[in-house]
Amino acid sequence: MKILVCISHVPDTTSRINFIDNNTKFDTSGVQYIIGPYDDYALARAVELKESSGASVTVINVGLAETEPTLRKALAIGADDAIRINADPSDSYFVAAQIAEHAKGYDLILMGRESIDYNSGVVHAMVGEMLGIPSVSPVMKLDIEGDKVKMAREIEGGKEYVEAKLPIVAGCQEPIAEWKIPNMRGIMSARTKPLKVAEPKATEKAVTHIRYDLPPPKGAVKMISADNVEQLVQLLKTEAKVL
Amino acid sequence: MKALVLAESAEGKIKKTSLEAIAYAHALGGTVTAIALGTVSKDELAGLGKFGAEKVLHASDPRLDHPVIGAYASVLEQAFAQENCDCLVLATSSIGVPAAAKVAVKTGAGFVCNVVDLPDTSSGFKLRKSIYTGKAFSTVDLSSPKKVIAIRKNAVTLKETGGVAAVQDFKPALKETDFNTNILSTEKATGEVLLPEANIVVSGGRGMKGPEHWGILEELARSLHAATGCSKPVSDMGWRPHHEHVGQTGVKVAPQLYIAIGISGAIQHLAGVNSSKCIVVINKDAEAPFFKAADYGIVGDAFDVVPKLTAAIKAAK
Numbered sequence: 001m002k003i004l005v006c007i008s009h010v011p012d013t014t015s016r017i018n019f020i021d022n023n024t025k026f027d028t029s030g031v032q033y034i035i036g037p038y039d040d041y042a043l044a045r046a047v048e049l050k051e052s053s054g055a056s057v058t059v060i061n062v063g064l065a066e067t068e069p070t071l072r073k074a075l076a077i078g079a080d081d082a083i084r085i086n087a088d089p090s091d092s093y094f095v096a097a098q099i100a101e102h103a104k105g106y107d108l109i110l111m112g113r114e115s116i117d118y119n120s121g122v123v124h125a126m127v128g129e130m131l132g133i134p135s136v137s138p139v140m141k142l143d144i145e146g147d148k149v150k151m152a153r154e155i156e157g158g159k160e161y162v163e164a165k166l167p168i169v170a171g172c173q174e175p176i177a178e179w180k181i182p183n184m185r186g187i188m189s190a191r192t193k194p195l196k197v198a199e200p201k202a203t204e205k206a207v208t209h210i211r212y213d214l215p216p217p218k219g220a221v222k223m224i225s226a227d228n229v230e231q232l233v234q235l236l237k238t239e240a241k242v243l
Numbered sequence: 244m245k246a247l248v249l250a251e252s253a254e255g256k257i258k259k260t261s262l263e264a265i266a267y268a269h270a271l272g273g274t275v276t277a278i279a280l281g282t283v284s285k286d287e288l289a290g291l292g293k294f295g296a297e298k299v300l301h302a303s304d305p306r307l308d309h310p311v312i313g314a315y316a317s318v319l320e321q322a323f324a325q326e327n328c329d330c331l332v333l334a335t336s337s338i339g340v341p342a343a344a345k346v347a348v349k350t351g352a353g354f355v356c357n358v359v360d361l362p363d364t365s366s367g368f369k370l371r372k373s374i375y376t377g378k379a380f381s382t383v384d385l386s387s388p389k390k391v392i393a394i395r396k397n398a399v400t401l402k403e404t405g406g407v408a409a410v411q412d413f414k415p416a417l418k419e420t421d422f423n424t425n426i427l428s429t430e431k432a433t434g435e436v437l438l439p440e441a442n443i444v445v446s447g448g449r450g451m452k453g454p455e456h457w458g459i460l461e462e463l464a465r466s467l468h469a470a471t472g473c474s475k476p477v478s479d480m481g482w483r484p485h486h487e488h489v490g491q492t493g494v495k496v497a498p499q500l501y502i503a504i505g506i507s508g509a510i511q512h513l514a515g516v517n518s519s520k521c522i523v524v525i526n527k528d529a530e531a532p533f534f535k536a537a538d539y540g541i542v543g544d545a546f547d548v549v550p551k552l553t554a555a556i557k558a559a560k
């Protein structure tokens with residue numbers, strides 16, 4: 001079985017977000033980049049399937065040269081080879097079109113439920129549509145049984161158990177697998193695993209980012225004594241007007 | 244602009260988030276057709292007129308009671324074509340967004356998600372969307388002639404303006420391949436307020452010490468008709484179901500009131516709640532970072548404060 005895992009390269013979840021150049025550019029100074037946390041779950045499940053059933057695992061990223069350390073980390077975690085599509089990934093449709101171009105021939109295409117930068121949760125559905133195969137998200141459990149995939153998918157206020165025939169695209173989230181940390185042997189072998197760079201296929205972008213802004217800063221917190229919860233109820237009614 | 248709006252339902256009632264999507268489409272200024280899938284009463288559908296829908300298409304095929312992404316996408320695409328629409332509007336949800344993403348591919352429409360405001364059409368078509376899981380916003384230009392817009396909760400204020408919508412049966416051609424995922428069974432928490440929809444959320448963290456102590460939170464939630472939420476470690480440890488986990492890697496909520504109890508306020512948790520209108524923090528540690536993001540704070544022991552708060556709310560009713 002051939003598995004493709006789509007990896008986004010995103011700021012660490014503890015990052016504070018700032019913009020420069022008159023709010024037209026993301027400020028990368030001091031920002032650590034990681035494999036998208038949901039993509040990390042997808043990768044962990046792929047590596048488990050590799051270990052249990054001998055699948056091969058390819059990772060793919062649409063991004064510029066700075067994303068290569070993130071791809072190397074995915075190789076260290078256990079992927080066999082990597083593809084980087086050399087382009088800026090700010091429009092989901094564009095990203096999906098690039099992935100679809102390289103995803104033919106894979107039995108299972110695993111992604112995260114959403115990326116945490118432009119987070120839309122749409123790339124998996126778009127790739128499924130482009131390839132004419134089912135897409136399921138967010139998937140909390142995934143097992144292969146012959147030519148079928150059995151999954152648990154989260155729905156508003158609950159869970160749904162679904163089954164589909166391979167090939168499929170799945171957007172993953174916890175608790176599908178435990179995040180894996182690369183070990184020394186993984187890190188050493190990742191250096192020599194193949195990382196192919198491909199140029200993007202020409203695709204029109206419908207969405208252009210013009211400028212960014214931050215949420216307004218919070219006013220000072222009003223502290224209330226634990227012995228006077230009635231005052232809190234009163235303020236919620238009359239001042240905040242939320243009750 | 245001719246807009247089609249996905250009117251999602253749960254147990255036969257159109258979701259409030261979908262009413263907001265109708266109001267949003269109405270505010271775009273053109274005609275609004277809503278589409279409902281599965282079992283919903285005609286009265287409920289006619290009532291969508293109040294929020295600005297002129298027409299409601301009803302695809303009542305009971306197979307659509309289950310949210311199958313492929314089938315939803317196929318229905319939406321056919322309605323979009325029949326009504327000659329140029330814009331699809333929907334609320335961000337686990338079925339709506341992927342179904343709409345497929346429609347975007349099928350129709351060549353550009354797609355913008357997590358939209359928080361009405362468009363600025365003074366030059367181009369500019370939309371403000373939430374990015375970095377609520378930590379920032381981006382203003383984007385959506386240049387394609389056909390558009391798909393997925394809005395976040397509270398992108399518009401809901402007010403009743405119109406009258407009664409004309410309800411029409413809609414019989415899309417559904418193919419076997421539209422149902423290419425087979426639903427085996429569903430597990431649903433019923434009778435509770437759904438977290439993504441809730442106006443008030445009562446959330447607990449590791450400070451609650453164990454699942455056996457959630458009774459006092461649930462009672463507070465009941466007194467406020469609120470949904471219950473939790474921090475990631477709480478769902479990781481299985482104290483609470485996974486779908487209650489709030490934050491950057493969980494549900495992003497935007498209620499009127501978010502009450503955080505025994506949650507420290509890690510940046511990943513804050514990312515999921517910072518669109519709340521008002522935040523109340525109850526924590527025994529006065530230095531807990533959450534207080535910096537709060538509107539009101541109480542330093543105290545949850546096991547003491549929460550029952551008192553529930554009593555005060557009941558008394559104030």
Ligand SMILES: Cc1cc2nc3c(=O)[nH]c(=O)nc-3n(C[C@H](O)[C@H](O)[C@H](O)COP(=O)(O)OP(=O)(O)OC[C@H]3O[C@@H](n4cnc5c(N)ncnc54)[C@H](O)[C@@H]3O)c2cc1C
Nearest residue numbers: 448449450474475490491492505506507511512527528545
């Ligand atoms: C990649 C990544 C993604 C993450 N995503 C999320 C996410 O989406 N959502 C999320 O929540 N976390 C997320 N986290 C985890 C996050 O970093 C924190 O670890 C987590 O939010 C802490 O949960 P907590 O506040 O419940 O627990 P703690 O940090 O242990 O805080 C417990 C709090 O309870 C207080 N307390 C203790 N006893 C009492 C009492 N009797 N009465 C009142 N207060 C009391 C303490 O003072 C303390 O402030 C993520 C982490 C990573 C690495």
Ligand SMILES: Nc1ncnc2c1ncn2[C@@H]1O[C@H](COP(=O)(O)O)[C@@H](O)[C@H]1O
Nearest residue numbers: 006062089111112114115120121122123
């Ligand atoms: N630039 C990218 N390169 C590779 N995969 C991506 C990229 N962006 C998003 N993805 C994948 O698509 C999933 C959903 O992303 P999104 O639709 O942007 O929320 C992510 O979790 C990744 O698995």
